[in-house]
Amino acid sequence: MMKKWSIVVVACIIMISMVGVASANTVREDCGCGLGAIAIGEKEGVLWKLLGTFLNGLSGNQTFGMSSGTSDCGQDQWIAKYDKMNIFVADNMDVLAIDIAQGQGESLDALAEIAEVPIGERPSLYAALQSNFDSIYPTAQVSHTDVVKEIAKIIQSS
Numbered sequence: 001m002m003k004k005w006s007i008v009v010v011a012c013i014i015m016i017s018m019v020g021v022a023s024a025n026t027v028r029e030d031c032g033c034g035l036g037a038i039a040i041g042e043k044e045g046v047l048w049k050l051l052g053t054f055l056n057g058l059s060g061n062q063t064f065g066m067s068s069g070t071s072d073c074g075q076d077q078w079i080a081k082y083d084k085m086n087i088f089v090a091d092n093m094d095v096l097a098i099d100i101a102q103g104q105g106e107s108l109d110a111l112a113e114i115a116e117v118p119i120g121e122r123p124s125l126y127a128a129l130q131s132n133f134d135s136i137y138p139t140a141q142v143s144h145t146d147v148v149k150e151i152a153k154i155i156q157s158s
Contacts, residue, residue, distance in 0.1 A: 082152060084114045089151070090144040097137050103130035115155050128154050 026042050036052030043052075089096060092107050099105030103126045112122045129136065129151065136142075136150040 082148065085111065085148050085151065086145060088114055089148050093144055093147065096147075100129045100133055100136060103127055111151070115151075117155065117158075121158065125155065125158050128158055
């Protein structure tokens, strides 16, 4: 008799807790991006959400989608800026080095624009880049990705 009551109590607790989960939100709203959101994103209900969660976790596709900006996840704004900075720095390594050394110049303005640094904060950023020139360009053979990493650290700390 006690065992039956325990089962009934547990079942009631589970059903009550599922009421909040079973609200009118869609799989996309409750489970996020990934394969589940793509396949069944607009469906509602507990079973759809469980399936959506399973599909999102399948093979790490949701994690991959968040880091790559695919699978309906969008891309983190900083990652998108970082990608643009990589392209810009790769194409402008020498000119950018000169401008950073001088603390001013068109390539610095372009870099600040790509990094979405507000105009009022640019003079202090340029000064910080100039004072950290040796860590940004430690050797003549430094790669553009290493330059971007150092610049990103400085921008994030400014």
